[in-house]
Amino acid sequence: xxxxxxxxxxxxxxxxxxxxxxxxxxxxxxxxxxxxxxxxxxxxxxxxxxxxxxxxxxxxxxxxxxxxxxxxxxxxxxxxxxxxxxxxxxxxxxxxxxxxxxxxxxxxxxxxxxxxxxxxxxxxxxxxxxxxxxxxxxxxxxxxxxxxxxxxxxxxxxxxxxxxxxxxxxxxxxxxxxxxxxxxxxxxxxxxxxxxxxxxxxxxxxxxxxxxxxxxxxxxxxxxxxxxxxxxxxxxxxxxxxxxxxxxxxxxxxxxxxxxxxxxxxxxxxxxxxxxxxxxxxxxxxxxxxxxxxxxxxxxxxxxxxxxxxxxxxxxxxxxxxxxxxxxxxxxxxxxxxxxxxxxxxxxxxxxxxxxxxxxxxxxxxxxxxxxxxxxxxxxxxxxxxxxxxxxxxxxxxxxxxxxxxxxxxxxxxxxxxxxxxxxxxxxxxxxxxxxxxxxxxxxxxxxxxxxxxxxxxxxxxxxxxxxxxxxxxxxx
Amino acid sequence: xxxxxxxxxxxxxxxxxxxxxxxxxxxxxxxxxxxxxxxxxxxxxxxxxxxxxxxxxxxxxxxxxxxxxxxxxxxxxxxxxxxxxxxxxxxxxxxxxxxxxxxxxxxxxxxxxxxxxxxxxxxxxxxxxxxxxxxxxxxxxxxxxxxxxxxxxxxxxxxxxxxxxxxxxxxxxxxxxxxxxxxxxxxxxxxxxxxxxxxxxxxxxxxxxxxxxxxxxxxxxxxxxxxxxxxxxxxxxxxxx
Numbered sequence: 001x002x003x004x005x006x007x008x009x010x011x012x013x014x015x016x017x018x019x020x021x022x023x024x025x026x027x028x029x030x031x032x033x034x035x036x037x038x039x040x041x042x043x044x045x046x047x048x049x050x051x052x053x054x055x056x057x058x059x060x061x062x063x064x065x066x067x068x069x070x071x072x073x074x075x076x077x078x079x080x081x082x083x084x085x086x087x088x089x090x091x092x093x094x095x096x097x098x099x100x101x102x103x104x105x106x107x108x109x110x111x112x113x114x115x116x117x118x119x120x121x122x123x124x125x126x127x128x129x130x131x132x133x134x135x136x137x138x139x140x141x142x143x144x145x146x147x148x149x150x151x152x153x154x155x156x157x158x159x160x161x162x163x164x165x166x167x168x169x170x171x172x173x174x175x176x177x178x179x180x181x182x183x184x185x186x187x188x189x190x191x192x193x194x195x196x197x198x199x200x201x202x203x204x205x206x207x208x209x210x211x212x213x214x215x216x217x218x219x220x221x222x223x224x225x226x227x228x229x230x231x232x233x234x235x236x237x238x239x240x241x242x243x244x245x246x247x248x249x250x251x252x253x254x255x256x257x258x259x260x261x262x263x264x265x266x267x268x269x270x271x272x273x274x275x276x277x278x279x280x281x282x283x284x285x286x287x288x289x290x291x292x293x294x295x296x297x298x299x300x301x302x303x304x305x306x307x308x309x310x311x312x313x314x315x316x317x318x319x320x321x322x323x324x325x326x327x328x329x330x331x332x333x334x335x336x337x338x339x340x341x342x343x344x345x346x347x348x349x350x351x352x353x354x355x356x357x358x359x360x361x362x363x364x365x366x367x368x369x370x371x372x373x374x375x376x377x378x379x380x381x382x383x384x385x386x387x388x389x390x391x392x393x394x395x396x397x398x399x400x401x402x403x404x405x406x407x408x409x410x411x412x413x414x415x416x417x418x419x420x421x422x423x424x425x426x427x428x429x430x431x432x433x434x435x436x437x438x439x440x441x442x443x444x445x446x447x448x449x450x451x452x453x454x455x456x457x458x459x460x461x462x463x464x465x466x467x468x469x470x471x472x473x474x475x476x477x
Numbered sequence: 478x479x480x481x482x483x484x485x486x487x488x489x490x491x492x493x494x495x496x497x498x499x500x501x502x503x504x505x506x507x508x509x510x511x512x513x514x515x516x517x518x519x520x521x522x523x524x525x526x527x528x529x530x531x532x533x534x535x536x537x538x539x540x541x542x543x544x545x546x547x548x549x550x551x552x553x554x555x556x557x558x559x560x561x562x563x564x565x566x567x568x569x570x571x572x573x574x575x576x577x578x579x580x581x582x583x584x585x586x587x588x589x590x591x592x593x594x595x596x597x598x599x600x601x602x603x604x605x606x607x608x609x610x611x612x613x614x615x616x617x618x619x620x621x622x623x624x625x626x627x628x629x630x631x632x633x634x635x636x637x638x639x640x641x642x643x644x645x646x647x648x649x650x651x652x653x654x655x656x657x658x659x660x661x662x663x664x665x666x667x668x669x670x671x672x673x674x675x676x677x678x679x680x681x682x683x684x685x686x687x688x689x690x691x692x693x694x695x696x697x698x699x700x701x702x703x704x705x706x707x708x709x710x711x712x713x714x715x716x717x718x
Contacts, residue, residue, distance in 0.1 A: 388629035
């Protein structure tokens with residue numbers, strides 16, 4: 001296509017130049033003819049010049065004059081008279097191209113500025129353009145030139161794109177992404193332009209996760225709320241029955257039952273509030289946090305805010321910052337605060353009696369339990385895995401570790417700790433007022449931050465929970 | 478402005494096409510596994526049946542990739558790397574095809590399980606969790622492959638023990654549940670197979686990591702892979718009397 005316009009332009013320039021030359025020649029011819037006519041008309045008829053008769057010298061003079069006029073034209077003109085028309089042609093051509101380029105730039109600018117992912121794919125399935133939203137959607141940069149199927153691993157989308165490249169009309173398909181947090185999306189796929197040659201395919205993606213999640217969450221919430229509230233409600237009803245029945249006039253029993261009822265009611269209250277915060281976190285788990293926060297200050301704040309409560313149960317808590325600077329990560333302060341709070345709360349409940357808790361923050365791989373003695377069992381995401389997922393070095397990760405020195409957790413329980421309502425020891429958990437949701441909440445918060453939660457434990461030596469955060473984009477580059 | 482570009486050689490073209498087809502296969506298998514897990518979790522028979530059917534496409538792509546790899550091997554002037562690529566495509570498509578088969582099997586068993594009374598919910602969440610963990614391993618290694626990230630391959634390779642532990646925990650729990658209630662033996666057996674399939678998928682992910690490591694470096698992983706407890710050695714819960 002560009003070749004054709006190039007040829008056209010060259011032809012146009014050639015034609016214009018030829019016209020200018022022809023006009024020039026005509027002018028020169030006219031001037032010399034004029035001189036000749038003047039001499040013929042007014043010169044003496046038998047005049048001799050240097051012994052030559054008129055039919056000899058007259059053409060000679062005319063020829064010299066012709067040369068002279070040509071010389072004047074070629075030598076003393078700047079050439080502008082000839083160049084101008086060509087320049088005009090070139091300029092008009094250029095401005096047309098400039099306008100086209102400006103339109104292209106505008107189109108590109110719009111594509112780049114779009115808040116939703118947009119891909120333009122060529123006929124071979126290679127990505128020609130991916131806007132920043134698309135790069136964020138995929139979680140990688142430098143997508144251009146890669147296979148579309150390699151970037152967006154959704155079969156239905158590239159299969160549809162293929163069929164459109166073969167001549168089908170625009171289509172809308174629903175798909176879900178698999179890597180990381182699952183997202184439900186809708187893709188609008190259309191041929192680019194209206195030519196019969198389908199050189200480019202246009203793929204526009206809308207993230208519908210929020211809409212779908214609300215439905216799913218509501219169903220999940222109702223299911224788990226009704227399931228988990230059944231037991232405390234049943235025991236409440238039982239207690240009320242007893243109070244109405246034979247314990248009616250027994251002041252001592254009444255006192256005892258009322259205390260039990262209060263405990264059950266408080267348990268339900270905790271359960272509902274935990275379920276609600278879990279739902280809230282799950283609801284926007286697919287929305288990456290934007291703020292930059294300092295892990296050290298959060299850890300300090302949590303420890304300080306919990307200290308009075310922990311002192312009541314004679315728990316010893318010790319905070320240590322293993323680096324000298326602050327530890328910045330991209331995250332949401334409130335959520336990370338809650339995660340750390342849950343971890344410390346857990347450690348105080350299950351970390352021995354009285355519990356001793358060590359909270360450490362730092363950079364790189366966290367101190368491992370297996371460093372100080374025998375083998376410890378490990379589960380969850382290791383520093384290397386989190387680093388690899390982000391293409392960063394494990395030394396750049398930021399961690400916060402909460403360790404207790406309690407009885408430890410059985411190897412078979414370790415991998416399942418973060419399941420909701422999974423309890424290692426149901427009696428103990430109920431006595432301590434656990435809802436079975438604390439670690440599930442931590443896990444979901446970590447998921448949202450694309451961070452990892454690792455558990456290490458050794459029987460009779462304690463358990464360490466470590467959260468690994470990826471470095472902020474600014475600090476890793 | 479057209480930039481001067483060397484015309485791609487025949488080998489480069491072949492590699493490029495194979496790379497594109499491999500990317501398609503990756504996406505297909507990954508989606509198949511993810512949908513199989515979802516179908517199992519939500520007891521969605523229609524989705525499970527769809528997953529079982531989509532295996533044909535994976536097989537077709539597997540054959541096509543094999544053909545490409547043979548065409549590559551027959552081409553003249555293969556350098557070391559191109560040769561490794563050709564062999565890797567043969568191996569990788571085989572691994573992915575196996576993962577696809579396992580996902581299909583999960584889907585088929587889900588259809589059967591859906592027709593039976595629901596199993597205890599805590600075990601079902603455990604199975605789904607193992608499934609998602611295997612999917613995570615698979616996605617991680619495929620991402621690492623596409624980004625050329627060797628550290629990622631190593632992380633996946635050494636991260637498989639987590640899956641083994643989860644598998645062992647579930648195995649013991651399922652056997653325990655089946656011992657307690659004979660009515661749960663049949664669905665329990667299917668769950669055991671599903672759990673085993675997920676554990677196998679994790680193994681395939683580590684195999685892919687090994688092939689990828691070989692492709693990039695020409696050498697194999699050196700240390701021994703950390704392994705979870707031997708399933709045969711897992712202590713089964715004693716029956717509550």
